[in-house]
Amino acid sequence: MIIFKSEKELAKYLLRQKSFEKKIGFVPTMGALHDGHLSLIFAAKKAQELCVCSIFVNPHQFNNKNDFIRYPITIEKDIEYLIKAGCDILFLPHQSEIYPKSFQAKHYDLGNLEQVLEGKFRPGHFQGVCQVVDRLLEIVVPDKLYLGQKDYQQCMVIKRLLDLTNRNKKVALHIAPTIREKSGLAMSSRNLRLSKEQLYKAVFISKALFFIKDHLAQLSIEQLKQKAEEDLREQGLEVDYIEIVNAETLKSASNVNQPLVVLAAAYVGDVRLIDNLVLN
Numbered sequence: 001m002i003i004f005k006s007e008k009e010l011a012k013y014l015l016r017q018k019s020f021e022k023k024i025g026f027v028p029t030m031g032a033l034h035d036g037h038l039s040l041i042f043a044a045k046k047a048q049e050l051c052v053c054s055i056f057v058n059p060h061q062f063n064n065k066n067d068f069i070r071y072p073i074t075i076e077k078d079i080e081y082l083i084k085a086g087c088d089i090l091f092l093p094h095q096s097e098i099y100p101k102s103f104q105a106k107h108y109d110l111g112n113l114e115q116v117l118e119g120k121f122r123p124g125h126f127q128g129v130c131q132v133v134d135r136l137l138e139i140v141v142p143d144k145l146y147l148g149q150k151d152y153q154q155c156m157v158i159k160r161l162l163d164l165t166n167r168n169k170k171v172a173l174h175i176a177p178t179i180r181e182k183s184g185l186a187m188s189s190r191n192l193r194l195s196k197e198q199l200y201k202a203v204f205i206s207k208a209l210f211f212i213k214d215h216l217a218q219l220s221i222e223q224l225k226q227k228a229e230e231d232l233r234e235q236g237l238e239v240d241y242i243e244i245v246n247a248e249t250l251k252s253a254s255n256v257n258q259p260l261v262v263l264a265a266a267y268v269g270d271v272r273l274i275d276n277l278v279l280n
């Protein structure tokens, strides 16, 4: 695996690879890698693409300063994982590569996506996500972009970003399923910040989602949400939201005759976790 820290060096290398007809598969991450991230690397390798992974903890997407300061960093281990997974290139930029002095933040019109769920609870978060992904796409110019369904709303935001920046015909999106621990807990870098007891409690988030999926035919949407939320609060979790919405628009759903997804965000201690499940 080759590690690049400079935008220019990476872009030069990739341009040469493209001249040999190589297809570029790109996996943007914030590091503290786990099997969820690696599943994206494997998908790019399976498609026989030159796999580029980036690790950059993007300060612009953290609406909570402490969350940024405490974001886990395990770079040595990440490099080992990536080599074992067969990743070809790691882009490990310094902040000044992504946001040079000349950088001018754009505003992205994300419409309703920015008003609901994560958009509502984390003001400015998706603008920050778009800024970094826009920059990374500008540098890597991939043929395919690999994202995890774990961040359901983020996938929709990035799809929108591709439309807004006229990249939708040039960059294919590959959205990979959420990888979970045996307990059902969705893998997340932030899980590293949980104590053993908190890890036990965090499992109740996925349990609540699976409860909803299993009882979709028996209970009303309101009853499902109430029961799930009660269960989480009983475990001492602070719930930001647990919503059953239309899977294509993220608008509130009052009946099950439409594609549905349930999304949740809750605090275990001071660690905020998100998860989701497509229901039908």
Ligand code: AMP
Residues within 6 Å of the ligand: 028, 029, 030, 031, 035, 036, 037, 039, 040, 146, 147, 148, 149, 150, 151, 176, 177, 178, 179, 180, 186, 187, 188, 189
């Ligand atoms: P992050 O490092 O959290 O920014 O995530 C980088 C990419 O990995 C994003 O596209 C995430 O959606 C994806 N990802 C994170 N956790 C998982 C998971 N448990 N399963 C599948 N993909 C994931």
